[in-house]
Amino acid sequence: MSTPLGDFVRAKRDSIQPESFGLPDRGRRRSPGLRRSDLAARAAISVEYLTRIEQGRDRNPSSAVLIALADALSLDATERQHLRYLAKITGGECAGRPRPSPPSRHVRPTVLETLRLLEPGVAFVTNRLGDVLAHTGGFELVVRGTGLLDSDEPNLTRYVFTDPRARTAFPDWDQVADEQAFDLWLGPSVEASEWFTAELAPVAGQEFTRRLNRHLPPPSVPLRLDHATAGELRWHRERLELPSTDAQQLVVLLAADEATTRAVERLRHRSHGLLRAIS
Template sequence: MGTPLGDFVRARRDSIQPESLGLPDHGRRRSPGLRRSDLATRAGISVEYLTRLEQGRDRNPSPAVVNALADGLSLAPSEREHLRYLAKITGGACPSHTRPAPPPREVRPSVLDTLRLLEPGIAVVTNRLGDLLAHTGGFATLTEGTGLLDTATGIPNLTRYVFTDARARTFFADWDAVADEQAFDLWLGPSVENAEWFATELAPLAGPEFTRRLHHHRVPPRAALRLNHPSGPQLRLRRETLEVPSHAQQLVVFLPADERTAQALARLTDRSGSHLRAIS
């Protein structure tokens, strides 16, 4: 059985063309990308050890090995951070057959006070599973008519919406990029157990679009968010994310990325009230 760490190393190795690293092309081979022997040489480890890591038979590489693999794969800084995170959770993870306690969904009063100060701006408190725990009236106005805040469980979830609601593909102009972000963020979830359980529940509903992205371990660039608002205009928004580490939550503030978006948002928020919504 593989591990998140092994899956990531193998996925990155398969995505690298040898010539991009100045290595000779050895001709046709059974699988694409960099050979195990080439990566092992670049990282200064044996092919046998690399094979055990990729197959999940070794779950505790030393920090030196993790750094050597990052060097061997020529990882970008964000990918290096992800590799270190996967090494940490792979070494300490153990399968669980019972549903873990849900992550904290109560929002700190001081965070709610901050949301009130942001009205009529657009902001939401969420976690890495995609639960939307509190939001400003501006956020409700922005998403009105999209189905994002419509849920039978009482807790809207962005990840579930992106992968299971057809309206998401219209609302998000760059749906593929948003889907990559939501799948990747599960690896950063409140806990390994929470993320694994949520992914297991979502996979049958979301299908291969979700599972393929979950296991590609692609660190998303998180460019400006483009939304096709039901009222007509396409909006471009920058996202400023502030961590609330004590609750494993994030406060995300959406800001206009251009003047056209700023004018459209002003019209939207002018005709809406400022009604803070907290979900517990």
């Protein structure tokens, strides 16, 4: 049985071209990327041990082995953090845990007050599952017509993978889908992620599960949003992590170019933004 840690190591190995590490091209092979024997040699571990990790038969590699694998795969800082997280949850998979349940949707009054102070800016409170827990009127203004806020409990991840309108709203749909799937590995807890994945996978299909099992952190790029009347809007995203007890983020969208700034100003002149907290 595979594990998140094994899936990640295998996916990363498959994504690496041998020549990028100065290794010779050994001709055609059944699977792409770096050979298992080459990675084992770079990490100074046996091929048999690497096989056990990738196949999920070894769930508790030491810190030294994790560091060796990270070095051998030339992981960046984000990927190294993700590797450690996957090792942690993989090692605890055998322990008995209560039945997963959805996380709290409560947003503290002081966070709601912070949103109020950000008006007429574009900001919202979310968690790593993609729940849109509260937002400014500015956020509602720029996503109006996309369908994202149509649900009583809007969720960006569910919207991206199950609502056809998302592919029009996000010109870079593949990038957004990669981001939302990867975020599920980061919380708000292992149990909450398991609950959400079990709920979403049957309706989201292979587009979701394929990305979920890839484990490769997506690049950080501006978000493009296609507005029905304002046209294409481009945003930089500033994410502020709230205390761990909240397991939430305050995300502020900042115009990435002058065209977006002008388009949003025109939208504001036509509407009045009001804070709306979603319980």
